[in-house]
Amino acid sequence: MKAAMPGPRRSVGHASKRRGWEYGADGVASRDSTVYVFNGGVEKVQLMAAAAAEEVLDPETARQQLSEVLTAARVTAGKPKLARLARDVGYSESMLSRVLNGHLAPSRELLDRLAEHMDVDTRTFTSVWVPLWEAASRKTEQKSDNTGLQAGPPGAPNGFECPACGSWVTNPKRHIEWHMAPDTGWQGGSVTPLRPVQ
Incomplete structure (x- = not known):
C-alpha cells in the first residue's frame, strides 16, 4: 500500500465541503481516498469507524458503510x-x-487485496477500513449481550464518546445523521412571541 499523495495547496480561510477535497482552517487542501468532510471537518467515515471500534455499530450498517468506502476508493482509483x-x-x-x-x-484477504490494488494509504486502511470490516463481520447474536460497550456516566445507557463533538453516543446512526445535517442556523420566524414585541 502506498501513502496518499497530497493535493495542490490552496488558500482558503475556512473549512468547507468539496468533492473529495478537504480544506482545513490553515488554508491547506489535501486529498484522501475516503474523505467525506462536513460541519467544519468532521469526517463521516471516522465517526463510523469510531462506532465500529466501540462495537455499537450494528453489522448491517457497518457493511453498508464499508461498501460506500470501498466504492469511493474505487472511484478515486480511476x-x-x-x-x-x-x-x-x-x-x-x-x-x-x-x-x-x-x-x-x-473477507479480510479480499479487503487487503482491494486496498493494495487501489493504493489506499495504510493510515486510512487501519483506522477506517479495518474497524468497519470488523464490525461488518461480527455476528448479530454477539451484540445482544452488550459486553463490548463502555459504561457511561452513572444512569446513562451504554455507548461511546464521539471523537468529533465529545457527546455520549448511544445511537450511532442517528448521531452521524445529526453531524451530516446542514446547519440552517436559528430560524427566528418560527418563534411566537408571548407578548407584543416593540
Whole structure:
C-alpha cells in the first residue's frame, strides 16, 4: 500500500465541503481516498469507524458503510471495470459486485487485496477500513449481550464518546445523521412571541 499523495495547496480561510477535497482552517487542501468532510471537518467515515471500534455499530450498517468506502476508493482509483478489478484481486465479478453493493462483507484477504490494488494509504486502511470490516463481520447474536460497550456516566445507557463533538453516543446512526445535517442556523420566524414585541 502506498501513502496518499497530497493535493495542490490552496488558500482558503475556512473549512468547507468539496468533492473529495478537504480544506482545513490553515488554508491547506489535501486529498484522501475516503474523505467525506462536513460541519467544519468532521469526517463521516471516522465517526463510523469510531462506532465500529466501540462495537455499537450494528453489522448491517457497518457493511453498508464499508461498501460506500470501498466504492469511493474505487472511484478515486480511476473506477476500473469490475471485470478487471476482479481479475487483479483474484475474486469473481459477482463476489466483488455483492461486496461493493453492501450485500456481503468481504473477507479480510479480499479487503487487503482491494486496498493494495487501489493504493489506499495504510493510515486510512487501519483506522477506517479495518474497524468497519470488523464490525461488518461480527455476528448479530454477539451484540445482544452488550459486553463490548463502555459504561457511561452513572444512569446513562451504554455507548461511546464521539471523537468529533465529545457527546455520549448511544445511537450511532442517528448521531452521524445529526453531524451530516446542514446547519440552517436559528430560524427566528418560527418563534411566537408571548407578548407584543416593540
